[in-house]
Each structure stands twice: as C-alpha cells, then as structure tokens.
Amino acid sequence: MSDIIIGIDLGTTNSEVAVVQDGVSRVIEVDGARLLPSVVGLADDGTLLVGQAARNQFALYPERTVRSIKRRMGEDTKVAMGPESYTPQEISALILKRLKQAAEVDLGQPVTRAVITVPAYFSDAQRQATRDAGGLAGLEVVRIINEPTAAALAYEVDHPQGKTILVYDLGGGTFDVSVVRVARDVTEVLASHGNNHLGGDDFDDRIIDHLVEHLRAQGHDPRAERSAMARLTRAAEAAKITLSDAPFALIQEEYLLERDGAPVHLSLELAREDYEAMIEPYLRETLEAVHIAVNGAGLTVSDLDEVLLVGGATRTPLVQQRLEAALRMQPRAEVDPDLCVATGAAIQAAVIAGVQVASVLVDVTPYTFGTSALSILNGEPYPYTYCPLIRKNTPIPVTKSDVFETMHDGQRSIIVQVYQGEDPDALNNTEIGSFRIDGLSDVPAGNLIITTFSLDVNGILHVSSREKRTGLEAQITIDNATARFTGDALTAARDRLSALIDGYEYEGATDADQDGATDADGTAAGDVAGERREAVAARALVEKAERLLGEANAQDRDDLVDGIEAVRDALAQDDPRTLESAVAQLADLIFYLES
Numbered sequence: 052m053s054d055i056i057i058g059i060d061l062g063t064t065n066s067e068v069a070v071v072q073d074g075v076s077r078v079i080e081v082d083g084a085r086l087l088p089s090v091v092g093l094a095d096d097g098t099l100l101v102g103q104a105a106r107n108q109f110a111l112y113p114e115r116t117v118r119s120i121k122r123r124m125g126e127d128t129k130v131a132m133g134p135e136s137y138t139p140q141e142i143s144a145l146i147l148k149r150l151k152q153a154a155e156v157d158l159g160q161p162v163t164r165a166v167i168t169v170p171a172y173f174s175d176a177q178r179q180a181t182r183d184a185g186g187l188a189g190l191e192v193v194r195i196i197n198e199p200t201a202a203a204l205a206y207e208v209d210h211p212q213g214k215t216i217l218v219y220d221l222g223g224g225t226f227d228v229s230v231v232r233v234a235r236d237v238t239e240v241l242a243s244h245g246n247n248h249l250g251g252d253d254f255d256d257r258i259i260d261h262l263v264e265h266l267r268a269q270g271h272d273p274r275a276e277r278s279a280m281a282r283l284t285r286a287a288e289a290a291k292i293t294l295s296d297a298p299f300a301l302i303q304e305e306y307l308l309e310r311d312g313a314p315v316h317l318s319l320e321l322a323r324e325d326y327e328a329m330i331e332p333y334l335r336e337t338l339e340a341v342h343i344a345v346n347g348a349g350l351t352v353s354d355l356d357e358v359l360l361v362g363g364a365t366r367t368p369l370v371q372q373r374l375e376a377a378l379r380m381q382p383r384a385e386v387d388p389d390l391c392v393a394t395g396a397a398i399q400a401a402v403i404a405g406v407q408v409a410s411v412l413v414d415v416t417p418y419t420f421g422t423s424a425l426s427i428l429n430g431e432p433y434p435y436t437y438c439p440l441i442r443k444n445t446p447i448p449v450t451k452s453d454v455f456e457t458m459h460d461g462q463r464s465i466i467v468q469v470y471q472g473e474d475p476d477a478l479n480n481t482e483i484g485s486f487r488i489d490g491l492s493d494v495p496a497g498n499l500i501i502t503t504f505s506l507d508v509n510g511i512l513h514v515s516s517r518e519k520r521t522g523l524e525a526q527i528t529i530d531n532a533t534a535r536f537t538g539d540a541l542t543a544a545r546d547r548l549s550a551l552i553d554g555y556e557y558e559g560a561t562d563a564d565q566d567g568a569t570d571a572d573g574t575a576a577g578d579v580a581g582e583r584r585e586a587v588a589a590r591a592l593v594e595k596a597e598r599l600l601g602e603a604n605a606q607d608r609d610d611l612v613d614g615i616e617a618v619r620d621a622l623a624q625d626d627p628r629t630l631e632s633a634v635a636q637l638a639d640l641i642f643y644l645e646s
C-alpha cells in the first residue's frame with residue numbers, strides 16, 4: 052500500500068481534506084459533506100463535537116463551543132471550552148484529527164502525512180503553531196504551503212515564461228488578496244494584503260440586522276432570544292446564498308418568537324438589489340486591498356495575467372462584477388472556490404510523494420448565455436444590451452436568474468430572446484431561441500419579470516420567464532446550447548431586426564455605468580436609428596478587440612490593431628459601407644482568434 056499524503060485546507064470557517072488518487076484529485080467527505088465547519092465544542096454530556104454538530108450548538112452554547120480558532124494561531128493563549136481551556140494548537144489538532152480520520156476511513160488505510168495550507172501573511176510563529184497542531188493530531192506535516200500558491204496549483208497556472216496572478220480569497224471570516232508569480236515549479240508570493248475580520252459572515256450580519264429591524268418595527272425584539280437569533284443567523288446565510296443565483300429570497304421563520312402567548316412569524320422578501328447595497332462598503336474595502344496588493348508588488352493592474360477566486364463568498368455575483376470592472380478581466384471561478392485550496396494542497400502532496408497528477412477537470416460552459424434588454428451601452432440607452440445570466444466558464448449544471456421590468460404601462464406581453472455569446476451588444480451574439488409571454492397583468496411599466504436560465508451537463512438550456520406578481524410563466528428548452536453556432540446562424544441572428552418589439556428592461560441597471568437605463572418615454576427598440584446601432588455595435592467590437600490584444604501573439608496583435616484602426620477610421624468618416632466592411636473583417640478576425 053502506498054504512503055498517501057493528504058492535502059488539508061485548515062480554514063477559519065471551514066476545513067477540507069483532499070487527496071490525489073490514480074492521478075485525480077478528490078475532496079474527501081466528512082460527515083457526508085465536503086466542508087467541515089472549523090468549529091469544536093462539547094455536548095451536554097461532555098462528548099467532543101467537531102464540525103457541523105459543534106456549529107449547530109454555537110449560538111446556544113457559546114461557552115462550550117470554539118470557532119475561528121485560526122485567528123488565534125501563534126498566540127501564547129488558551130481558549131475556554133466548557134470547564135477546561137485549550138491552546139489554539141490543541142483546538143486545531145481536533146479539527147485536523149477529524150479530517151485525518153475521515154481520510155483513513157475513505158482510503159481504507161492509515162494516513163500519517165499531510166500538506167497543510169496557511170495564509171500568505173502567516174508569521175513563522177503561526178506556521179509553527181500549524182505544524183504543531185498537525186503533530187498533536189498524529190500527522191507529520193511534510194510541507195506548509197501558502198493558500199494562494201495552492202489555488203494556483205489547482206488552476207494549473209503554469210507558463211514557461213511565468214505568469215502573474217491575483218488570488219482574491221473571500222471566505223466566511225477572512226479576506227486575503229495575494230499577487231503571486233508562478234514560473235514552472237516555483238511560486239512566489241509578491242505581495243499580500245487583507246483583513247482577517249472581513250468575510251461572508253459580515254454579509255450575514257447585515258441581513259440579520261435587517262431582519263431584526265423588521266421585527267422591531269412590528270414591536271418584537273429577538274436580540275435577547277438566543278434560539279430566535281440562531282434561527283435568524285441560519286436564515287440570513289441561506290438567503291445570502293439564494294441571492295447569489297436569484298434576484299429575490301423569501302425568508303420565512305414560523306413561530307420565531309412568542310409575545311403574550313401568541314406566536315410571532317417572520318416572512319420577508321429580500322431583493323438582491325437591497326442586499327447588494329448592504330454589502331457594498333465591504334466590497335469597496337476589498338477592492339482597495341486589491342490595489343494595495345498590486346502596488347505592493349510593484350505592478351499595475353495591466354500586469355496581471357489571471358485572477359483566481361477562492362473562498363465561498365466569492366460566489367456573490369457583485370464580488371465578481373466589481374472585480375471584473377476593476378481589473379478589466381473575467382476572474383476564474385471554475386474550480387469550486389471552497390475546495391480550490393484543499394485541491395491545490397493535495398496536488399502539492401502528490402508532487403512530494405512522486406505521484407503523477409492530471410489536471411483538475413471541471414465541466415464548464417464554453418460560452419456565455421443571456422438575454423437582451425433596454426439598458427445603457429457605451430453611455431447610451433440601447434435596446435439590445437446583452438444581459439448575461441450564465442457566464443462563460445461557469446461550472447455546470449447551473450441555474451441563474453435575474454429580474455427585468457416591462458417598459459410600457461399596460462404592457463401585456465414580452466418577447467424573451469436567448470443569446471449565446473460574449474459581446475455587450477446582443478445583436479453581435481447568436482440568437483439561439485426566443486419565446487413570448489402573453490397575458491401579463493394590466494399594470495404600469497415596471498412589472499417585474501424573473502427570467503431563469505438552467506444549463507445542464509448535456510448542453511440543454513432551459514429558459515423560463517415568470518411574471519412575479521402572478522406566477523404566469525413561459526419557457527423554452529434549447530438542445531445543444533453549448534455547440535458553437537455557425538457563421539450562417541450568426542448572420543441570420545444579426546439580420547433579425549424585427550426582434551424585441553416589446554422588449555423588456557434590465558432592472559439590474561443601477562450601476563454608475565448603467566445609470567439612466569429607465570427610458571422615461573418608453574422608447575421601443577424600433578425607434579433607435581439603424582445607423583446609430585451600427586456605430587454602437589462597431590464600438591463594442593473595438594472594445595472587445597482591445598481586450599483580446601493582451602493575449603494575442605505578435606502577428607495577431609498587428610492584425611487586431613489594423614482592424615481596430617480601420618473600424619475607427621470608418622466611424623470617423625461616418626461612412627456606413629466602409630464601416631460595414633471594416634466591422635465584418637474585424638468580427639471575422641475575432642471569431643478566428645476565439646475559436
């Protein structure tokens with residue numbers, strides 16, 4: 052039996068253990084789940100609890116439960132758990148021991164060696180404490196590696212000339228950003244920054260505050276009721292997770308409190324937009340840290356080759372949007388952000404053990420899918436603004452929904468166009484289906500329509516749109532949605548000028564760059580002059596070409612620059628025929644570069 056080395060991500064909120072077997076990395080389940088909450092406690096009868104059971108009792112029995120012990124690693128201190136006190140190493144050892152046991156059961160053999168990850172900023176004392184915790188758990192820690200290094204390993208960021216990557220790690224209770232240089236087998240952390248008291252738990256806290264305020268406004272105060280607060284904490288996290296994929300979350304807790312012998316129920320809908328306003332200050336802080344880290348590495352944003360997302364809270368769409376806008380590139384998120392560091396640790400462990408490792412294969416969508424709506428494109432209202440719902444490289448299966456609004460008072464129907472492609476102008480993407488909902492309520496403009504895209508591993512895309520107030524729904528199923536659509540289909544789609552007569556409006560259009568999306572007089576698609584649309588499309592194409600410049604080789608870059616100049620000249624000359632031919636050439640070049 053070979054001597055397996057396991058990889059462990061010993062996290063502040065959750066910990067994970069992974070292993071490479073037959074060349075493939077795999078996260079091992081503990082108590083039926085891949086994340087083990089990093090919480091340790093004692094039950095009523097003194098039994099030791101590690102993981103979910105300890106987490107469950109935290110709100111009720113904080114005096115005999117310990118969480119976030121990682122923050123204390125390296126300190127010469129003890130924390131109380133029931134009648135006794137323990138060092139941070141001892142508490143961490145209990146978590147490590149649980150992971151070790153799970154690995155032994157899963158692998159059917161003893162496990163004695165591990166690679167453990169730590170944050171890049173950990174001091175020698177903190178690293179030593181981690182090593183000691185391993186020892187107490189019966190594990191020889193063969194190497195301590197930095198978490199961003201592990202993330203880079205999981206993504207196989209490797210390049211003969213080396214690559215500079217930014218790892219943005221937003222977990223439950225900590226935020227770290229690191230700039231890492233990867234060249235062959237050597238990974239160097241150039242700079243790191245963060246806040247070890249910022250994370251998804253703060254997002255939960257803002258939702259909890261909102262729920263408490265709502266209850267107080269009705270004359271009930273749950274703050275003193277431990278069990279009610281425990282339920283609100285759980286409900287807040289669940290709502291937050293729902294809002295990562297849907298525009299609304301319904302929070303319902305029956306019999307939450309009792310007042311004068313009568314039960315108090317909670318029922319409240321939270322809109323993603325309102326939630327995003329609550330967490331905006333945190334995101335601003337993380338972006339400031341990103342810039343500090345990039346500057347600290349002596350670099351600028353344009354020097355970054357890749358951005359990797361790590362930590363469960365990076366599933367929040369606003370995190371991805373803000374980061375993409377600030378760094379001008381789509382962050383990579385295809386390896387599960389909760390498991391990415393453990394996966395990298397397992398890969399490092401395999402390398403040390405001399406085991407071959409295949410790449411981490413994840414099923415992802417090769418294209419972006421979305422719909423179109425009236426919004427702001429390049430500073431102007433534009434009826435075919437592309438609204439992506441499922442972004443390229445998202446792991447599948449996936450379901451995402453967003454909310455849109457009708458444009459006209461008394462609008463009784465909408466047409467929903469479904470596109471495949473990346474261009475901000477939907478007309479430059481491929482329309483792969485459309486459907487209509489009739490019989491909408493006779494209400495003023497702003498009737499909410501929730502559109503949901505579900506893509507499965509077989510490339511079947513299911514799109515549905517539902518009037519929020521009534522539940523009236525229409526849908527379409529598109530087979531082979533992930534197939535590359537041909538040039539003919541693309542041309543046909545572009546020619547469909549009659550589409551979107553009754554279009555709908557993108558409600559998420561509240562960002563600075565989308566302000567003013569509301570079309571006060573309800574201008575419909577057909578009112579936009581064709582020529583202006585061509586110009587808008589041409590500018591969007593130029594932008595896209597500019598984004599490709601960074602990764603193109605010298606020859607392609609020259610061609611792109613020529614193509615961009617030709618389109619710009621044609622725009623300046625205001626000559627539709629020259630513009631059409633320049634746009635076609637540049638579009639062909641981009642198509643070739645992307646395929």
Ligand code: AMP
Binds near residue numbers: 065
């Ligand atoms: P980690 O410490 O990396 O395990 O991250 C845990 C944090 O990620 C917790 O605050 C979770 O509530 C949060 N989280 C997990 N899944 C999601 C999701 N789908 N959307 C937003 N936050 C999430």
